[in-house]
Amino acid sequence: MTVDPIVLEIVRNQLASVAEEMGIVLRNTSFSPNIKERVDCSAAVFTPEGEMLAQAEHIPVHLGSMPASVRAVLDLFGSSPEPGTQYAVNDPFAGGTHLNDLTLVRPVYVGNTLVAWVGNRAHHADVGGEAPGSMPAHATTVMQEGIVISPMVAARNGVWDDAFLVPFIEATRTPAERRGDLSAQVGANEAGAIRLEALVQGLTVASFASLSDALLTYGERRMAAAISLLEDGSSSFTDFMEFKGDLVEIVVEITVSGSELTADFSRSADQVAGNINAVRAVTGSCLAYAVRVATDPLIPATGGAHRPLNLITRPGSIVDAVKPAAVAAGNVETSQRIADVLLGALAPFAPHRVPAAGQGTMNNVLIGNDTFAYYETVAGGQGARPLRDGQSGIQTGMTNTKNTPITSLAAHYPFTVTRYRLRTSSGGSGQFRGGDGIERGIRFLEPSTLSLMGERRATSPWGLNGGENGSPGEDWLIKASGERIRLESKCTLEVEPGDELLVLTPGGGGWG
Numbered sequence: 015m016t017v018d019p020i021v022l023e024i025v026r027n028q029l030a031s032v033a034e035e036m037g038i039v040l041r042n043t044s045f046s047p048n049i050k051e052r053v054d055c056s057a058a059v060f061t062p063e064g065e066m067l068a069q070a071e072h073i074p075v076h077l078g079s080m081p082a083s084v085r086a087v088l089d090l091f092g093s094s095p096e097p098g099t100q101y102a103v104n105d106p107f108a109g110g111t112h113l114n115d116l117t118l119v120r121p122v123y124v125g126n127t128l129v130a131w132v133g134n135r136a137h138h139a140d141v142g143g144e145a146p147g148s149m150p151a152h153a154t155t156v157m158q159e160g161i162v163i164s165p166m167v168a169a170r171n172g173v174w175d176d177a178f179l180v181p182f183i184e185a186t187r188t189p190a191e192r193r194g195d196l197s198a199q200v201g202a203n204e205a206g207a208i209r210l211e212a213l214v215q216g217l218t219v220a221s222f223a224s225l226s227d228a229l230l231t232y233g234e235r236r237m238a239a240a241i242s243l244l245e246d247g248s249s250s251f252t253d254f255m256e257f258k259g260d261l262v263e264i265v266v267e268i269t270v271s272g273s274e275l276t277a278d279f280s281r282s283a284d285q286v287a288g289n290i291n292a293v294r295a296v297t298g299s300c301l302a303y304a305v306r307v308a309t310d311p312l313i314p315a316t317g318g319a320h321r322p323l324n325l326i327t328r329p330g331s332i333v334d335a336v337k338p339a340a341v342a343a344g345n346v347e348t349s350q351r352i353a354d355v356l357l358g359a360l361a362p363f364a365p366h367r368v369p370a371a372g373q374g375t376m377n378n379v380l381i382g383n384d385t386f387a388y389y390e391t392v393a394g395g396q397g398a399r400p401l402r403d404g405q406s407g408i409q410t411g412m413t414n415t416k417n418t419p420i421t422s423l424a425a426h427y428p429f430t431v432t433r434y435r436l437r438t439s440s441g442g443s444g445q446f447r448g449g450d451g452i453e454r455g456i457r458f459l460e461p462s463t464l465s466l467m468g469e470r471r472a473t474s475p476w477g478l479n480g481g482e483n484g485s486p487g488e489d490w491l492i493k494a495s496g497e498r499i500r501l502e503s504k505c506t507l508e509v510e511p512g513d514e515l516l517v518l519t520p521g522g523g524g525w526g
Contacts, residue, residue, distance in 0.1 A: 017224070017225065017228040021225070022225060022228055022229065022232065025213075025217075025225050025229070026068065026229055026314060028213055029059050029067055029068035029210075029213070029229075030068045030069070030070065031209075032059055032068065032132070032206050032209045032210055032213070033057045033058050033059055033068050033069050033070040033206070034057075034070040034071075035205060035206065035209060036057035036070070036132065036134055036202040036203065036205055036206040037053075037055065037056070037057045037070045037072060037134070037202070039198070039201055039202040039205045040055050040057065040134055040136065040198050040199060040201070040202035041053055041055065041198075043194075043197070043198040043201050043202075044136070044194060044195050044198040045190070045191045045193075045194025045195055045198070046138075046139055046188075046191050046194070046195050047388075047418050047422050047423075047426055048137060048138075048139045048389050048390070048418075049136050049137070049195055049198070051416065051417075051418045051419060051422050052390065052391075052415045052416050052417065052418055053072070053414075053415055053416050054073070054136065054137040054389075054391075054415050055072065055073075055076075055134060055135065055136040055137065056069070056070065056072035056073045056076035056077050056080065056134065056135050057069070057070050057072065057132075057133070057134040057135075057202060057206065058070070058077055058080055058132075058133055058134075059130055059131070059132055059133075059206065059210065060080075060081060060084050060119075060130060060131040060132070060133060060317075061130060061131075061226055061230070061317070062093070062121075062128045062129065062130060062131070063088070063093075064081055064084035064085040064088055064131065065081060065230060065316070065317030065318070066080070066081050066315065066316050066317040066320075067130065067226055067229060067230070067316060067317070068229075068315075068316070069315050071414070072414060073412070073413055073414045073415065074299060074300075074302075074303040074411075074412045074413070074414065075111065075296060075299050075300070075303075075345060075346075075349045075412035075413065076111075076115065076135045076299075077299065077315065078295075078298060078299020078300070078301075078302045078303060079111050079295035079296055079298065079299040080117060080133055080135055081317060082109045082110075082295040082298075083103050083109040083110065083117040083119060083133065083135070083165075084109075084119050084131050084133060085109065086103055086105075086108045086109025086165045087101045087103065087109070087119055087165045089165075090165045091165070093128070094128065095121040095128070096121075096167075096170065097121065097123045098120075098170060098171040098172075099120065099121065099167055099169070099170050099171075100118050100119070100120050100167075100168045100169040100170075100200055100203060101118065101119050101120070101165060101166065101167060101168060102116060102117070102118055102163050102165075102166055102167075102168035102178055103116075103117050103119075103163055103164065103165045103166070104116045104117065104141070104161075104162065104163045105162050105163060105164045105165070106156060106293045106295075106335075106341045106344075106345075107156075107293065107336070107337045108164050108165060109165060109295070110163075110293075110295075111293060111295060111296050111341075111344075111345040112159070112341050112342045112343075112344065112345035112346070113141050113143070113148055113156065113159050113160040113161065113162060113342065114137045114138050114139070114140075114141055114147075114148055114149075114160070114342070114389075115135050115136070115137050115138075115345065116135070116136060116138055116141070116163065116196075116199070117133060117134070117135040118133065118134060118168060118199045118200065118203055119131050119132070119133035119203070120132050120133070120203040120204070120206075120207055122206075122207045122210050122211060122214075123211075124211055124214045124215060124219050125219070127219050129210070129214050129219060129222060129223070130210055130214075130226075132203050132206035132207055132210060133203065134199055134202045134203060134206075136195060136198075136199055137389070138186070138192060138195060139188065139191065139382075139387045139388065139389040140160075140186050140187050140188050140192075140382060140387035140389075141159075141160035141161050141182070141185060141186055141192075142160040142161045142185030142186055142187075143158055143159045143160035143161075144158050144159075145380070145382075145463055145465050145506050146187055146380060146381070146382025146383060146386075146387045146462075146463050146465075147380025147381070147382055147387050147388070147389050147465055148160040148342065148380075149289065149342040149343065149378065149380055149465050149467055150289075150342075150465060150506050151289070151465055151466070151467070151502075151504045151505050151506040152506060153288070153289045153340040153342065154287045154288060154289075154339075154340050155338040155339070155340055156337070156338050156339065156340055156341055157338060158340060159289065159340060159341075159342045160185060161181060161182055161185035161186075163178070163182065166178055168196075168200075169200055172200070172204075179196075182196075186387075187382060187383075187384055187385070187386075187387055188385075188386065188387050191387075229314065229316055229318065230316055230317055230318030231318055232314065232316075232318065233313065233314040233315075233316035233317070233318030233319035234318035234319060234321045234322065235318075236310070236313045236314065236319065237305070237309070237313050237318075237319040237320075237321070237322045237323070238273035238274075238322045239273070240309035240310045240313060241270060241272075241273050241274065241275050241305075241309065241322055242272065242273045243309070244270045244275075244309070244363040244364065245270065245363060246270050246271055246272065247269070247270060247363075248267055248268065248269045248270075249267070249268050249359045249360070249361075249362045249363065250265065250266065250267040250268070250359055251265075251266055251268075251355045251356075251358035251359035251361075252264070252265045252355065253351055253354050253355045253358065253473075253476075254351070254473055255290050255332065255347070255348055255351055255469065256469055256470075256471060256472045256473065256503055256504075257286055257288055257290055257504075258288070261472070261473070262283045262286060262290065262332060263281075263282060263283045264279070264282045264283070264332060264333060264348075264351055264352060264355050265279065265281040265282050265355070266278065266279050266282075266352075266355045266356055266359050267281075267359070268356070268359040268360060268363070270363060273322055274322050274323075274324060275305060275322060275323055275324070276323075276324040276325075276326065277301050277323070277324070277325055277326065277356060277359075278326040279297065279325075279326065279327045279328070279331065279333045279334070279352075280326055280327065280328045280331075282327075282328070282331045282332055282333050283331065283332050284330060284331055284332065285330055285331060285332050285335045285336070285339050286332065288340060288343075288504075289340035289341060289342040289343045289344065289467075289504075290332065290343045290344055290347060290348050290504075291332055291335035291339040291340065291341050291344045291348070292332065292333050292334075292335060292341065292344035292345065292348040292349060292352065293334070293335050293341060293344065293345075294325075294327055294329075294333070294334040296333075296344060296345055296348070296349050296352070297325065297327060297333045297334065297349075297352055298320075298325050299349070299412070300349055300352040300353045300356060300412060301323055301325055301356060302315075302319070302320055302323065303353060303411075303412060304353055304356035304357050304360060305323060305356075305360070306319075307357060307360075307367065307368065307369075308357065308360040308361075308363065308364040308367050308368050309364065309367070332344075332348065333348070333352060342467070343378070343467045343504065346376045346378055346391070346413070346467060347375060347376060347378070347467055347468070347469050349411075349412040350374045350375055350376065350411045350412055350413075350469065351374060351469065353411045353412050354371050354374050354411070354476075357369070357371075358371075358476070361478060365400070365479070366400045367400065368400075368478070369396070369397040369398060369399040369400070369404065369478070369522075369525065370397035370398045370399075370404070370442065370444075370448060370475070370476065370477050370478035370479075370481050370484075370522060370523030370524060370525045371397045371475035371476045371477075371478070371484070371522065371523045372394070372395065372396045372397045372404070372410030372411055372449075372475060372522045372523075373393075373394030373395050373396075373410055373411075373451060373470060373475055373484070373487070373519055373520040373521070373522060374411065374469055374470045374475050374520065375394065375468050375469035375470045375487065375519070375520060376391035376392075376409070376413050376467075376468075377391055377392035377393075377394065377468045377487065377517060377519050378390075378391055378465075378466065378467035378468065379391075379392060379456075379464075379465075379466060379515070379517065380464070380465040380466075380467070381427070381429065381456070381458075381462050381463070381464050381465075381509075382462060382463060383460070383461065383462050383463060386426070386427055386428070388423075388426075388427045388429075390417070390418050391409065391413060391415055392417075392452055392454055392517055392519050393407050393408050393409045393410075393417065393451075393452055393519065394407070394408075394409075394410070394449075394451040394452060394487070394519035394520050394521065394522070395407075395408075395410075395440060395441045395448050395449035395450050395451045395475070395484055395519070395520060395521035395522035396408050396410045396448070396449040396522045397410070397448055397449075397475060397478070397484070397522040397523045397525070398441070398442070398444055398446040398447055398448045398449075398477075398478075398481055398522060398523065398524050398525035398526075399446065399525060400446075400479075400525060400526075401446065402446055403441075403446050403447045403448075403449065404441060404446070404447065404448040404449035404522040404523075404525075405449045406436050406441070406449040406450040406451075407436055407449070407450065407451070407452050408449065410522070420434065428458070428459040428460045428462070429456050429457060429458045429459050429462075430456070430457050430459065431454070431455065431456060431457075432455035432456065432457050432514060433453055433454065433455040433516075434452070434453070434454050434455070435452070435453050436450045436451070436452060436453070437450050437451040437452055437453045437485075437518055437519065437521065438450055439485075439521075440484060440485040440518075440519075440520065440521030441484055441485075441521035441522050441523075441524065442474075442475070442477045442481055442482040442483050442484040442485075442521060442522065442523040442524030443481070443482045443524045444477055444479075444480065444481030444482055444523075444524025444525050444526045445480075445481070445524075445525060445526025446481070446524065446525045446526055447524055448475065448477070448481070448484045448521050448522030448523045448524045448525075449521065449522045450521050451484075451485065451487065451518060451519035451520050451521045452517075452518075452519045453516070453517070453518055453519075454516070454517045454519075455514055455515065455516045455517075456514065456515045457512070457513070457514045457515075458509045458510065458511055458512070458513050458514070458515075459511055460511055461508065461509070461510055461511065462508075462509050463506065463507070463508055463509075464491075464505075464506070464507055464508075464509045464515060465505070465506040466489055466501060466502075466503065466504060466505050466506075466517075467503075467504055468487060468489060468503040468504065468517075469487075469503060470484075470486050470487050470520040471486050471487050471488065471489070471502075471503040472486065472503070473486065474486045474520070474523075475520050475521065475522055475523045476523050477523035477524040477525065478523060478524075478525050478526075479525055479526050480526055481523055481524030481525040481526055482523070482524045483523050483524075484520050484521035484522045484523045484524070485520060485521045486520055487503075487517070487518055487519050487520040488500070488516075488517075488518040489501040489502075489503065489515070489516070489517055489518070490515070490516040490518075491507075491509070491513060491514070491515060491516075492513065492514040492515075492516060493510075493512075493513055494510065494511070494512030494513055
């Protein structure tokens with residue numbers, strides 16, 4: 015079939031709008047501030063075989079790994095799934111990333127033909143486990159982090175399957191909020207299916223299939239062309255994760271050969287007895303993100319664009335963890351460092367595109383008890399860019415969430431925000447300066463469990479091309495008595511009314 019490029023571009027944008035509308039439905043109908051306010055969720059459309067066809071501009075670490083969820087469902091339920099069925103998965107070793115990120119996928123039929131899948135992923139603020147928020151700092155196995163959902167039927171034609179719903183609800187400390195967010199996820203997929211069915215019916219099934227193939231091929235050609243503009247050669251980069259006072263090495267070697275790019279992580283450290291291990295799907299999402307940054311961010315984010323990229327990992331390593339490793343921070347923290355090392359290795363190939371290191375952490379704050387669960391990632395400094403300063407107080411790298419407004423915090427949780435401002439002069443200096451981090455203070459009003467998952471406390475976001483490093487972060491507990499306690503970057507502890515948490519997030523590195 016000869017494809018009109020104008021028709022192809024129209025259909026590409028129509029598919030992206032389907033994913034965008036799914037995200038809007040999910041946010042507007044969710045119960046938790048984490049999804050409604052922070053927008054910690056993502057949506058996408060996939061081919062019948064599970065390749066990414068279109069996405070909304072949501073969260074990179076979600077979107078790059080979501081095709082693994084569809085493939086996991088296909089592997090278990092075959093290529094002819096039940097119409098009207100919603101399938102759920104959060105198992106990091108079967109299509110997921112970490113347990114909080116629950117993915118629902120739904121097949122879309124027109125007549126008797128499976129034409130696509132729609133799917134969305136949302137971070138549930140609590141899915142059980144040994145600490146509120148489901149990221150206990152002491153966890154060494156995934157079972158300590160909450161309920162594990164291997165690919166299974168979640169609902170049929172709008173009716174929940176009790177084999178999924180009952181254990182999931184019983185595991186969480188916040189059942190009403192979980193029910194509301196689950197219903198929002200189902201509604202988002204239903205909205206996407208309705209829009210997609212209408213689109214396909216307007217084109218015919220055969221022409222939609224041809225256009226889908228053409229979109230994947232177009233993405234593949236765009237990525238291949240962008241890589242071809244880089245010089246052939248190899249470059250390696252090393253950076254570190256912080257774990258129990260030690261530094262855990264992540265190493266990548268990038269090789270460019272013609273129109274293909276290979277990222278080899280096989281020299282990275284072994285997985286650890288902690289929760290900073292990342293599964294391979296997370297590492298793959300980081301590769302897709304970093305290459306788009308270093309080449310052309312306007313390349314269509316389809317599965318086709320991933321075809322010229324080759325990922326080499328070593329099973330059992332920190333970037334390709336195997337069961338039953340704990341992985342909660344692998345998705346939110348190690349992903350940031352994987353992106354850092356990829357960009358560091360890509361900098362010699364694209365010196366006028368790659369920025370200095372951003373804050374390199376999501377600064378995860380989790381607070382809860384038996385009645386509530388709060389989760390937030392705190393923004394920081396963006397690395398300075400070629401010809402431009404870095405932005406201050408912004409999420410960078412593998413995340414793309416907003417903050418929770420202070421008014422929403424006061425309405426939903428038993429604590430108050432005591433300070434919230436930029437951390438001046440925390441960005442690295444240079445010809446172009448790194449962005450500043452944030453100071454955020456929270457005073458507790460009732461006994462709670464606090465968990466922190468952060469990075470760049472012992473190391474600094476690196477500068478590039480002669481720019482200085484950004485300031486590392488700090489975390490403090492100020493007791494009601496006035497005593498100040500420096501906290502470890504990853505910890506779980508009990509807090510009392512009147513205690514105050516102070517988080518100082520890292521600044522970005524300077525450039526030049």
